[in-house]
Every structure is written in C-alpha cells, then in structure tokens.
Amino acid sequence: MKLIIQIACFNEEEALPETLKALPSELEGIDEIEVLVINDGSTDNTLKVAKEHGVDHIISFKKNQGLARSFMAGVNACLKYGADIIVNTDADNQYNAEDIPKLIRPILEGKADMVIGSRPISRIKGFSLVKKILQKTGSWLVRRVSRTNIPDAPSGFRAISQNSALKLNVFNAFTYTHETIIQAGLKNMAVVSVPVRVNPTRRPSRLFKSMPSYIIRSFIAILRMLVVYRPFRFFLTLGLIFFMAGFVFGVRYLYFMIIGSGAGHIQSVILAGVLIGIGFQMTLVAFIADLLGVNRKLMEEIQYRLRKMELNKKDIDQKKNQKGDTELFSDF
Structure with missing residues (x-):
C-alpha cells in the first residue's frame, strides 16, 4: 500500500x-x-x-x-x-x-x-x-x-x-x-x-x-x-419562479378587469406575458441542460475507463520489467 x-x-x-x-x-x-x-x-x-x-x-x-x-x-x-x-x-x-x-x-x-x-x-x-x-x-x-x-x-x-x-x-x-x-x-x-x-x-x-x-x-x-451538477433542478426552479411571478401579475390584471379598471393596468398583462415567456424558456433550458448533463456523465465515464486502462498498463509493464530483471539475475 x-x-x-x-x-x-x-x-x-x-x-x-x-x-x-x-x-x-x-x-x-x-x-x-x-x-x-x-x-x-x-x-x-x-x-x-x-x-x-x-x-x-x-x-x-x-x-x-x-x-x-x-x-x-x-x-x-x-x-x-x-x-x-x-x-x-x-x-x-x-x-x-x-x-x-x-x-x-x-x-x-x-x-x-x-x-x-x-x-x-x-x-x-x-x-x-x-x-x-x-x-x-x-x-x-x-x-x-x-x-x-x-x-x-x-x-x-x-x-x-x-x-x-x-x-x-x-x-x-x-x-x-x-x-x-x-x-x-x-x-x-x-x-x-x-x-x-x-x-x-x-x-x-x-x-x-x-x-x-x-x-x-x-x-x-x-x-x-x-x-453543472444540478442543471435540471436549477433551471426548472428558475422557470417556476418566473411562471409564478407572471401568474401573480396575470391574476392582478384579472382582478382589476373584473372591477372595471382593467384598462389602466394593461402593463400587468404585458409583464405577465414576458415573465411567463421567460419561465417557459427556462423550462426548455432545464431539459436541454439535463441532456447535456447526461452527455457529461458519459464523457466522465469514458475518461475514467481510459485512466484506469493507463494505470493498469503501467502496472503490467512494471511487473514485466521486474520479471525480466529476476530472470536476468538468475541466468547470471
């Protein structure tokens, strides 16, 4: 050891x-x-x-x-x-x-x-x-x-x-x-x-x-x-935050529209649309990032196997050299 x-x-x-x-x-x-x-x-x-x-x-x-x-x-x-x-x-x-x-x-x-x-x-x-x-x-x-x-x-x-x-x-x-x-x-x-x-x-x-x-x-x-390591959860959480914020502004506009003051709060509709759109994009990014994360894991597994092979090859070469040295000593 x-x-x-x-x-x-x-x-x-x-x-x-x-x-x-x-x-x-x-x-x-x-x-x-x-x-x-x-x-x-x-x-x-x-x-x-x-x-x-x-x-x-x-x-x-x-x-x-x-x-x-x-x-x-x-x-x-x-x-x-x-x-x-x-x-x-x-x-x-x-x-x-x-x-x-x-x-x-x-x-x-x-x-x-x-x-x-x-x-x-x-x-x-x-x-x-x-x-x-x-x-x-x-x-x-x-x-x-x-x-x-x-x-x-x-x-x-x-x-x-x-x-x-x-x-x-x-x-x-x-x-x-x-x-x-x-x-x-x-x-x-x-x-x-x-x-x-x-x-x-x-x-x-x-x-x-x-x-x-x-x-x-x-x-x-x-x-x-x-x-890098939790992309799906990270971007999905961001998406949900934007979705919720957009939902709140949308409900706010509906409230004012029901009481007859909707025309003065059109900015709430615009902001709700923008926030929900960003939330939707973040959700898409979450799925794309998750796929990239799978690819990263596969690449890391390949790298691990290559490192392991290199290490095993060095051990084999070292044992061969030691065996050769022993045989040479015996012949002498």
Missing part, C-alpha cells in the same frame, strides 16, 4: 520546511510513503527548499496556475507514481500532520473513498465571524447539492483512494474543495469526515485578496456547480 502526500506551494519558502518535517515517515497499514510538492509558479526559493529537503517528487509550473489546477496536477502525478492513497495538505502547516492516520484509516478499512478533515471552525481564532459564517453556509450548500454530510467542505486536508482519484475532474479555477465533494457525492462515492486539529495561523490566506472578493468568488463557484 503506497501513500503519497501532495503539497501545493506558492511562495512558501518559510513555512515549507516545518510542514515537511511534520509529515510522518511510517504509518500502520502503509508500506511506502512519498511526498509530492507542486511548485505553483513561486517567485521565492520554494523550489530550492523542496529540493534541499529531499522530497520524492516535484512538479514545477513557470506561472501560477491557481489552487484548483495545482491540485489536479498533483492528483494526476500521484496516480502516475502509483499511489494507492493520496493525502492533500497545505504548505503553510495549517493542518496538524499527526492526524494523517485518522484521515487514511476509513480508506484502509474499506469504509470510505474520500475522507475530509473537519476543522473546529468555531474555535479557530484566525477566522473572523464573517468567514466562519461563510464557511458554514458554503458547507451547508455543498451538503445539499452533493447529498453528503460533510461539516467542513472548504477543508483542503483530505485523503482520496486511487479509484476515487481516477474519477475526479475540477472545472473551477478558484478552488477544488467544494467541487470534488459534489462530484464524489453525485457519483455515489463513500465520503466521510473525521475531526482534525489545526495549527496556529501564520499569515492571511492567499486564496483571496479581501473578504468581499472571497464572498463573490465563492458565490460564483457554488452557482456554477449548481448549473
């Missing part, structure tokens, strides 16, 4: 040594532990620090790609290097590495495909009241969409089985945290949560420049996820 711990870094030369030092060198149930660092276009000495500390694998981008793309690049690399379990953590040492055994245990026991480390949000001193509310609101929305019971959806401290990693795709450039949970939930993966500890916050988050920026980008990200 091989575990690879991946760490995405952007200008983390100061925090990275402490983060690497805290990682476990051996774990019960794990035969081999490796570390993968994703250098996401750092302009400081992050790459040099990673090399000096002898990490097993390094992916280095010349330009910053963002957290989501770095995460997927790491996942794909971990699969390439033969990981049976992938643990994702942050380079700023925010998460307590001593909790990694808790993260991987449900996967080792066959009880989960993905495990999310749940932070004690209400007790984290570095989080403002607004951020705590947003974290809980975002997690609630993700639970609703994904049909999972994850209390801390934005947590980046997570473990993923090999088979689950093969099924993941991230389309959002902002962050991977919400989308991967939604994908896992809608693909009937077993997603569980375990409580984890956090270390004191050393610096403000680099994921967003300000709280208004975080709110806007998080809202857009969740809205896009609703459109």
Whole structure:
C-alpha cells in the first residue's frame, strides 16, 4: 500500500520546511510513503527548499496556475507514481500532520473513498465571524447539492483512494474543495469526515485578496456547480419562479378587469406575458441542460475507463520489467 502526500506551494519558502518535517515517515497499514510538492509558479526559493529537503517528487509550473489546477496536477502525478492513497495538505502547516492516520484509516478499512478533515471552525481564532459564517453556509450548500454530510467542505486536508482519484475532474479555477465533494457525492462515492486539529495561523490566506472578493468568488463557484451538477433542478426552479411571478401579475390584471379598471393596468398583462415567456424558456433550458448533463456523465465515464486502462498498463509493464530483471539475475 503506497501513500503519497501532495503539497501545493506558492511562495512558501518559510513555512515549507516545518510542514515537511511534520509529515510522518511510517504509518500502520502503509508500506511506502512519498511526498509530492507542486511548485505553483513561486517567485521565492520554494523550489530550492523542496529540493534541499529531499522530497520524492516535484512538479514545477513557470506561472501560477491557481489552487484548483495545482491540485489536479498533483492528483494526476500521484496516480502516475502509483499511489494507492493520496493525502492533500497545505504548505503553510495549517493542518496538524499527526492526524494523517485518522484521515487514511476509513480508506484502509474499506469504509470510505474520500475522507475530509473537519476543522473546529468555531474555535479557530484566525477566522473572523464573517468567514466562519461563510464557511458554514458554503458547507451547508455543498451538503445539499452533493447529498453528503460533510461539516467542513472548504477543508483542503483530505485523503482520496486511487479509484476515487481516477474519477475526479475540477472545472473551477478558484478552488477544488467544494467541487470534488459534489462530484464524489453525485457519483455515489463513500465520503466521510473525521475531526482534525489545526495549527496556529501564520499569515492571511492567499486564496483571496479581501473578504468581499472571497464572498463573490465563492458565490460564483457554488452557482456554477449548481448549473453543472444540478442543471435540471436549477433551471426548472428558475422557470417556476418566473411562471409564478407572471401568474401573480396575470391574476392582478384579472382582478382589476373584473372591477372595471382593467384598462389602466394593461402593463400587468404585458409583464405577465414576458415573465411567463421567460419561465417557459427556462423550462426548455432545464431539459436541454439535463441532456447535456447526461452527455457529461458519459464523457466522465469514458475518461475514467481510459485512466484506469493507463494505470493498469503501467502496472503490467512494471511487473514485466521486474520479471525480466529476476530472470536476468538468475541466468547470471
């Protein structure tokens, strides 16, 4: 059983040594532990620090790609290097590495495909009241969409089985945290949560420049996820809202027409017609989006099968090479 711990870094030369030092060198149930660092276009000495500390694998981008793309690049690399379990953590040492055994245990026991480390949000001193509310609101929305019971959806401290990693795709450039949970939930993966500890916050988050920026980008990200993963419900709900609004204005006009004042409220008829027309169009869009969603699922299944075939081919080639080496040694 091989575990690879991946760490995405952007200008983390100061925090990275402490983060690497805290990682476990051996774990019960794990035969081999490796570390993968994703250098996401750092302009400081992050790459040099990673090399000096002898990490097993390094992916280095010349330009910053963002957290989501770095995460997927790491996942794909971990699969390439033969990981049976992938643990994702942050380079700023925010998460307590001593909790990694808790993260991987449900996967080792066959009880989960993905495990999310749940932070004690209400007790984290570095989080403002607004951020705590947003974290809980975002997690609630993700639970609703994904049909999972994850209390801390934005947590980046997570473990993923090999088979689950093969099924993941991230389309959002902002962050991977919400989308991967939604994908896992809608693909009937077993997603569980375990409580984890956090270390004191050393610096403000680099994921967003300000709280208004975080709110806007998080809202857009969740809205896009609703459109992509629940298109029929999303557009049908919009259609019904417009239908109901049009119906209300239509009833309003009928009321005034019955009492003899209809001529002065012709604008209600016009507005009712426009709203009902938009509602009808939204309903049509809901059915079209549902068909596109089916096509997306088929493409994801094809991608999963291709990834699985590539992984199996590498395993077969590796076994052949090992067999050839044994035969050569015996002949010698």
